[in-house]
Amino acid sequence: MNIARTWRSRIRPARLPENAALIACILLALAAPLGMPGRSHASPAPVSAEKLVHRHILPSYRNLAASADGMVEALKNFCAMPDGGTKAGVDKSFRALALAWARIEHIRFGPVTADNIYDKIHFWPDRKGIGRRQIERAVKSADRDVLDRRQLRKKSAAMQGIGALEHLLYGRAADRLAAGSAEGSFRCRFALAIAGNVSAMAGNEILPPWSGNKGFAAHFLHPGPNNPVYLTEKELFTEIVKTYLNGLYIVRDVRLAGPLGMKPGRKKKSRAAHEKSGLSMLALRANIEGLRKFFLSSGLAAWIAALEPGLDRSVLAELDLAIAHANAIPLSLENAVARPAFKSKLISMGFPLKNARDQVLQTLTKHTDLPLGINALDGD
């Protein structure tokens, strides 16, 4: 065969099929698509979207909204009296807010996907310091738009969420917040606008669609042919399983491996989320705790147990081991990486996280026909 000619299989000759009979043939063939023989679900799959919504998603988003409200109040007090011992309230509120998001940030479907809300709540990673530069530019130019949460919402995702707030509260220029100067006042009101923005997104744009019967919750709870998101229960199950698998992937391969400098092909360490506030290790633990709760409340644990008795306990033991490792590290993530004794604990955390993911993936791949292949999960 002439390979030069076959190369043209990608560079097609100028010839269009005009064979009506062939087209008719294709139409006929595709009108009754031939499904491939596949395995059926272990029936019925004990996954419960309703329990997931009511036991995990709604309470976690309510906690996020309440934490953001608390942040607003703490900042109001602090901005009114920066010298009055009000910083402790800010610190406490920021910790609550950052950890509230860490416990639910594995949910990457639903209202958070509208208008980039997910990224606007926490723009991470921001390896180029885009948020920091945009914030400092706004402060320098006294851009009053950033003091109004509605105007702020229209700006870059990097300068309007928890990461931006963290920069103002704990970044290099954080001491200017309480300086009593015009700049300090501006920074404080900017922080207040960010907190208000997060509060509005959580309370007005995420919670209502999850709470009512007409919003996203209706799509999530009632798959069917007229559902614009989930046509079948299988699609819903796939969303739930992928959320768990992707969540553990992000925790282990990005959040943990990045600061450890253990990402494949990348020796350079990347910055940990929430390192500026010293909350990086706690946030990582909260990520795992959130996924543990997701595993249980979604019915994924019960499903795994139904397919392979006892495997749910094994997966939970792995997640608990990872949490125990996190509890044994009293430092921020980057500080722990710098100390050999703690670094080895961090490396140890990776194994149970991998096991907790692989056990679920392998079991569901073996027993179900959910699209969990390498392309369906993340092709490119």
Added chain:
Amino acid sequence: MEIDRRQTLLGLAAMGVSMTGVWATSLSGPQYFAASRRDGPGKYSAAIFDLEKGELTSIPLPARGHDIAARPASRECVVFARRPGNFAVSFDAEGRKPVVHFSSRPDRHFYGHGVFSHDGRRLFTTENDFENGRGVIGVRDATDGYRWLGEFSSGGIGPHDIALLSAGRVMVVANGGIRTHPESGRQVLNPDSLSPSLAYIDIETGETLETHSLAPALHKLSIRHLTIAANDMVVFGCQHKGPAWQRPALIGTHRRGEDIALIHLPKDTTRAMKNYVASIEVDIDGGIVMASAPRGGMAVAIDLASRRYLGKYSLPGVSGVAGSKSKSSFVLTTGNGKIVHYDPSLTGDRQMVVLSNDRGDQWDNHLLGF
């Protein structure tokens, strides 16, 4: 059931399908097929197979591969690392030439796709200048161990698939519009400013001749893969990065000097595709396009001349697509081990023939016919 690959590829006869029947309407077409895969034990490799003889050769890969480019006037292929990987490996379909490993530069990574110049002397690869958030096309000398010769702009951010128009002078690049950095894996770094485009570039000068973007409302519709159909029509497949309840058209066409035109499939079909097209290829005539939607477990066929939707074909995990040897026929691969020959012009069991069903093999996103 574990089935030997070579045997199952010969299994057409066992399934009551005569090879002459399969190729009855054969014009000409690819002799070989090549794809990346992950095998049962989790090892990555790239394989070349023949529809009659089965697997001819495979080479181990250091990590997950993506697409493969065939070098004209040779039986040589180059497999590229999946983004954000750095490796590429050249290997020969018949094992006659030594395997050559080469890498992206330290401050670049591959996007998993490449194309050779028509004379086979140069290889063009889509790459990420990640520190500057800039898409580039790397140029290498295929006659000299893939020595790096230079690079030029891809005309956008996040270049992905790439192809040459028929005269061989102009390439078209699918700029996905998504900024990423290897430190943060595959995470989108510009969520509020995605800017997908098609760029036409003169391969001799590196000059961007034309760029075409989708309407601003579709800025989350990332153009990823493309193929060249009859009359140099560029046919592209997209992945939507917006909310799941938005279901934009995922396939479009373009010719130089014209506007981009999306192909609107029936609403139910678009919805079932789950906002994600993996591979898109045309048949041997360049008139029928097939696009895989692995998240929906289906592939769709379209007649390009009439822009008529021909239908969908359900196949769980389907991903790789390549035109086969006869009009309107395709070879499809899946992430759960199947290689399927699909020819709607045949009838009964011969229409869809499972050539291989080795569950250990997870075939990756793309399939090359050459």
